[in-house]
Amino acid sequence: MLVEATPKPASITYADVNRDVVRSLVETGPRYYIALTSAFGLTLVCFFFPWFYQLFYGIGAAGMNHPAVWGTYLSNFIFWIGLSHSGTLLSCVLHLTRSSWRKAMYRSAEAMTLFSLMVAATMVMVHVGRPWFIHWALPYSNQMELWPNFRSPLLFDVMAIATYLTGSAIFIYMGSIPDFAAVRDRTSGWRRHLYVLLSLGWRGTDTEWHRLGWAYTFLAVLIIPLAVSVHSIVSWDFAMSIVPALHQTIFAPYFVVGAIYSGTAGIVTVMFILRKTMHFEQYITHVHFDNLGKLLLALSLIWSYINIVEVFTGWYSGSSAEQEALKYKLFGYYAPLYWEMILCCAVAPLLLISGRFRTSLVPMLVLSIAINIGMYTERFLIVGTSLSRQYLPDAWGLYVPSLVELSILLGSIAMFVTLFLVFVKIFPSVSIYEVKETLPTPAPKADTATKGAAP
């Protein structure tokens, strides 16, 4: 059972919430600037410079070659798409189930979705080698009679990810309109002008709240099946090929569960850092970590079950190519990575059975990072190693990422951090109005001795 967020201390008032959130936006210390400069610098040095190098010298700068023509760029792509999966999806599910513990953390989780998707889209640009032709993937008529093939999962991907990116951006923005209005009145200078524009003239009337409530609920209902479809489609990029170990019907649920799993671990990491650096201890409590821990435990068990099924079907298939691929995965060149993944994603999360572990924040942070390392490894094993061991032994080969690829992986993390650091100074990273909803409503003046309940 997930626990509802504990009532906040009676000392927290509506005005305190406004003050704390505005403070997180306008009070910026030197540590923030150091972090932002470092992250941005790392993005330039580790992501953009190697990418330009690759554009200049050609895709050969990456380690991808026959037979392994897919490499870490696609692993990064799946990893970032996966990381995007818990934010908006979890927020929508918890909104529809009216879970009050969602309220303090959903804004940052949704931002995580948005920025992960942006980074994932950039990884596609890097992978295709000639990004100036990326518009060929879009369905528009042209004189070459070159139209996209709508039967291909790659084009499903274009449609699904474009929809998910649009939906996630709209969902986070719609939920933030009342907060932009609340912040608008307490800021000055360029921020005030920005929030005047972003809040669209929101006044908080009963009609506006009514409309926002319905629109938000409809968006949540639309986004849940969308999120499930996005990672199912990403899995079909692989499962619809006839490569041994990839051509499996379980791939769609496997990818969806894996995505939600890594995304939830990502939320734990982000919540920990946000809580510490923005001093949101009163809003992001141990209850949030406890609930996220329970969710992670459930997801790790489902993920482990699917892995067991995958091994079993490979062994039971009777196909020599499948069995060879399975043997290669468990005991071959990349086997240490496989067992590292099992350790990080199936064994270590069993610690979450302990309630004490779930409410210990530093161990939760370490575990959440370990899970995402394991999940990245999973994506690498799917993408990088399957093509190394296909049907004919004379087509076997090894894939080892080049320095350019490793640098771009590091740079993609830096890019995500940069985007997130910019976000926390523009968007209220904790929802003002939804946190207020969890507080006792002010009592009438004549009855101030007892706090009134919400009508």
Next chain:
Amino acid sequence: MTSVAIGLFSAPQSALSAAEKLNSAGFTTAELLSPIPLEGVEAALGEKPNTIKRFTLFGGLFGACFGFILAAGTAVLYLHPTGGRPIITLPPFFIIAYEMTILFGILATVLGFFISARLPALKERVYVPEVGVDKFALTVRCKNAPELSRVQTLMREAGAETVRTDEETS
């Protein structure tokens, strides 16, 4: 110019009961401004029609048709026969239709929200900054001075902490 009476309340219960009294006294232009969405506001000020659902429904239906026609139309216009399989292949084209259903459903929902909530505000409207923090405000547009005075009296009787007047261009 229209005079707008504004009553400020610190508790939502007082604001809701005041809204109910004003509404039953015939002041149907009363609006309740609050820092959080309030339950019970429809009981006080009357049911509100939900027009957004139609936008979502028709947006979704349009998206489904658009997605299928885009995929099927492309296949028909640019023939690419593969292994004797049908040109219009339903399973993959339904996936495109599914994604477009959701995309246009989302876009239409947002459009419906903007239209029905009258956002973005294109002209100056009465605004109460305290509502962004912790106050609940009732606003009533009044045609003349006697009406304004009656509304202000009703607000004070219902427990308004502050009652003030603002002007709005009609």
